[in-house]
Amino acid sequence: MKNYFLIFIMFLSVLSFSQEKFITRNGKVTFNASTPLEVIAPVNNYVSCILDTENGNLVFQLKMISFKFEKALMEEHFNEKYVESDKFPKSTFVGQIQNWDDFTWNGIEQDVVVKGKITMHGIEKEIIVKGVIETSKSTISLSSSFDIIILDFGIKIPRLVRDKISETVKVEVNVTLIQK
């Protein structure tokens, strides 16, 4: 009888893993590479994100081609000349929320530190960023803002347009996850 009970618990554990995952496919990532000469601030509203509340593992994925720019020509150059979207269509972040044990489902904002690897333009880079996590009845919202240096990802700005594009890019992330 005791054994049956244990087996039942085991099945429960297998069934329950899906309850621990929170997901979205409509997260928002913007970046800002503006200079006094040119406003470069595209938006990507189709960012996928998944959080495993079991351990704080956090993964983002986005298609570079989904960044929408104000000027179509800018968007074309972004995909064609800078991030080379046909060779490297996706960017990912794979990491973990560091102080995950402190996380509570209490509806107030909590500061978190996220550590992981960004992969973009075929180059992987370790990154540690600060973020804010907020819970509601059924959702978890994550937001963060951090700077990246695009040369770190092998993206060079031609000398001719060096005054127009910032080499340090401010990235903002906003996602609201719902239970899978």
Place this chain on the structure above:
Amino acid sequence: MNRIIVFLSCICFSFSSFSQEDLLSFLNDDNENVLTFSIFKSTKIINLQSVEQTNKNELNFVISHRFGALNSGIENLYGLDYGSIRMSFDYGITDDITVGLARSSSYKVIDASVKGRLITQGKNNFPFTIAMYSAVFYDTLSSLLATEDMLKNDFSFTHQLMIARKVNSNLSLQISPSLTSYNFLSPYPWSLLVNEKMYSLGIGGRYKVSRSVSLNSEWIPIFMTNSNVIHPFKNKDFINSFSVGCDIETGGHVFQLFLTNSETMFERGFLNETLGSWKSGGVHFGFNISRPFNFN
């Protein structure tokens, strides 16, 4: 028995805690439908229209020059003393429909055009981008020269189908079967040869040598006039247009620099009325500069 249970529960709990890579694969969706972009840098390969469109709410201003023939001698600085000009304005009504208005100084022709993209490479895994181009040409000069002055005689039309494929990120190829119909046969030198219906097949491509520079070339054999089939190499009546050059993209502008044996810059002209011969140096240096203006 207990050992087995411990072992099984280990397996079960290892399942319950997903690794980061598992999470990543969880996000991949299978119906990836990535449309191919930037098949060519510009809306023109050299003379030929490319499948590229002017973007929505953008006005693309293209200014083109063809200098005189290289064989016109040192006294004309190998053609640089003389130049013909074309100014064209293309406006993107949607991302897939462009209307254009242009004026060429050679033969004093004004043309109006519409260009539409029918399907984009990558949509439902379709291997090609296909577009259509139609233009009407109004000869402002011919009514002065023609013996019978009827307005309809001043018009001619070109219809073109463009089928292009971006083979890889550097190489793109295009074929453009074209039909030109003339309402008139005006008293220019070539009018002895052209017929009411002219069929040609444009073949063009580009190869990117760096992220801002590509090499372009195109060849446009005439293969039929009315119902007579024309051999692309062994014919004495027509010279086929051949051009070779490069695109240089500098942020806002695209500069196209090239050599071509067609001096005219409007479709009807370079498709059917090419006069220069590469063998005898009847080749023109030319350029197109395009600059889009955004009205969003």
